[in-house]
Amino acid sequence: MLHQRYGVITTFATQNPENWFFAFGPEYNQLLLSNTELYNHIQPINLPGNTAAARLSTGLLSLNGQEHAAHRSLLMPFFQRKYIDSYIPEIVEITNKHLARLAIGKTVDLESFFKQLVFHIACKTLFGIDFNEIGESLRLWLSRLTSTSIALLPHINFPFSPFRRFEHLSRGIEKSILDIIAEKQNLQSDSPDIVNLLIKSGLSNYEIIGELMTLLLASHETTSAALSWIFFLLSQSPDITNKLTDEISGSKLENLNQLNLLDNIVKESLRLFPPVPYQHRRATDSYQLGPYMMPKNSIVSYSPYITHRLPNLYEHPTHFLPSRWNTIKPTTYEFLPFGAGPRMCIGASLAIMQIKIIIYLALQQFSMVLQPNVRMDRRTNIVLTQRYGLPMSIVAPYKTVKQLSRIGNIWDMVYFPE
Secondary structure (H helix, E strand, C coil): CHHHHHCCEEECCCCCCCCEEEECCHHHHHHHHHCCCCEEECCCCCCCCCCHHHHHCCCHHHCCHHHHHHHHHHHHHHHCHHHHHHCHHHHHHHHHHHHCCCCCCCEEEHHHHHHHHHHHHHHHHHHCCCCCHHHHHHHHHHHHHCCHHHHCCCCCCCCCCHHHHHHHHHHHHHHHHHHHHHHHHHHCCCCCCHHHHHHCCCCCHHHHHHHHHHHHHHHHHHHHHHHHHHHHHHHCCHHHHHHHHHHHHCCCHHHHHHCHHHHHHHHHHHHHCCCCCCEEEEECCCEEECCEEECCCCEEEECHHHHCCCCCCCCCCCECCHHHHHCCCCCCCCCCECECHHHCCCCHHHHHHHHHHHHHHHHCCCEEEECCCCECCEEEECEEEECCCCEEEEECCCCCCCCCCCECHHHHCCECCC
16 A cells, blocks of 8 residues: 555554655665665564573564674575485474374365475474474464564563463573484584584584574574465466476476476465565664655665565566566565575575475365365465465366355455456
8 A cells, every 4th residue: 555655655654653664665675675774674573681582583574684694604504405305305294293193175275284284394494393293382382472462562471371381382492402412412413404414514403493493483483384375376277286296297306406397386385475474674764765865763665575666677476477477587685485696585496496396296286276266365474374274175086177166365466367
């Protein structure tokens, strides 16, 4: 609404005591994302210092300046191709176990299904553990962190308060991860999980915990949301789904990156529904924003969602057209589902690989049909998801049919050409 009514630069509200602005489009994306010294990342949820909850949420996403650069340089080697490829067998095994729970004729909330699947993969690749009691605690912690009672309400630490319960949970998780670190140190394990790799990095145990939890939060929410949107789009595009099934059926897993249609579908879905539709920066000094001089400490936000729907960059921007990617090559600041610049998502390559593997394995066995007369509304709590889940019927490959019901505001966000 702000972009449509007021253009590329606008304030967040009529009364703007916090000096909060939005700047839309590639030019401002580059301005805000290339200069990390002037534009600091804002932690979306601030927790009281010297608490287990704060320590668990202090990692790469919450750091700025030299501290961020130092931590990122330590983490970067763990996302190189040789490490990413080493995770493939575990990703395949876990995905197949989850897919075995599905059967043709069943109905499943695909959003919930992908959250569980991606979370189990994260537990294995980050912590080197199978989903167990600590896994359940981790999942509960993530859901509470982004809940209204923790994300928005004052953090009052008195008996039976939401924050006291959250802090108690945080302390239990902190102790469990410290135990995992100690066990790996004693065994001198050489397993490729990120806990083991971080132990050798020189970070303190508490810094390791913060980085692990940050990676868990970022990877689990965004990857599962991306998968949900992809399967929603495929459910409304039977012809494209059938062509993708043909492409997958005639290929091998090791040739995944050579599948052109699969790559185009992933990109087009990330264009229409970037997992994080907007982010915020705080200026460390006064700065020029277009024709305006903005004050120090003001907040300025950018939006991949708006950028990805600019008609001068993407013809028919609301249409689901994977074929467009055969002829376009947007710049880093025109297509930025994982951000851009020095703070670009460190796990982007791993996320894309997971997404492609899961699609590849799923479509060999099933196709998905959206349940009729389902209300489809959006929800943005940092990550863009479906408010009421994604109820799908599991059908045989090539049996996808498009449901014609159009209830909810998601249908205002995307158009499917006949």
